[in-house]
Amino acid sequence: MSQSASSLAPVRFDADADAKLSALRRTKFVAAAALALCVLVFALAKSSEHIYPWLGFVAAFAEAATIGGLADWYAVVALFRRPLGLPIPHTAIIPENQHRIADNLGRFIEVNFLAPEPVREKLAEVDFSALVADWLADAERAAGLS
Numbered sequence: 001m002s003q004s005a006s007s008l009a010p011v012r013f014d015a016d017a018d019a020k021l022s023a024l025r026r027t028k029f030v031a032a033a034a035l036a037l038c039v040l041v042f043a044l045a046k047s048s049e050h051i052y053p054w055l056g057f058v059a060a061f062a063e064a065a066t067i068g069g070l071a072d073w074y075a076v077v078a079l080f081r082r083p084l085g086l087p088i089p090h091t092a093i094i095p096e097n098q099h100r101i102a103d104n105l106g107r108f109i110e111v112n113f114l115a116p117e118p119v120r121e122k123l124a125e126v127d128f129s130a131l132v133a134d135w136l137a138d139a140e141r142a143a144g145l146s
Helices: 017-048 055-080 098-114 116-125 128-137 139-145
Strands: none
Touching (some): 017 055, 128 139
């Protein structure tokens, strides 16, 4: 009885996966709807600006919101993949540098959190005898020890 390699792969079960995926889809929809609303407000304000001159301010606001939304979308997408599938330079930064990022992050944790000196400094800040005394000051806990 032979099995394919994919059927032998460990299965990751995440009980919240469906809820997380649903929340992600909802967030993407809200973001796209907000961007579409900004474009619609811009178009309506710009087309009616000759009748109501004050709509120039609304159009400027909607235009800025649209440009900001598009810039944010591009910046976030460009970190993880190529926007619109185009081979634009300086995109898909995280996947292309994943190993370098992991090495640097590991080195940072090792130097700043696991090296003897930072650990020694943090342990020196803790007054263990006061913590134990406070814990034992609780009558229930003290009674549980005897």
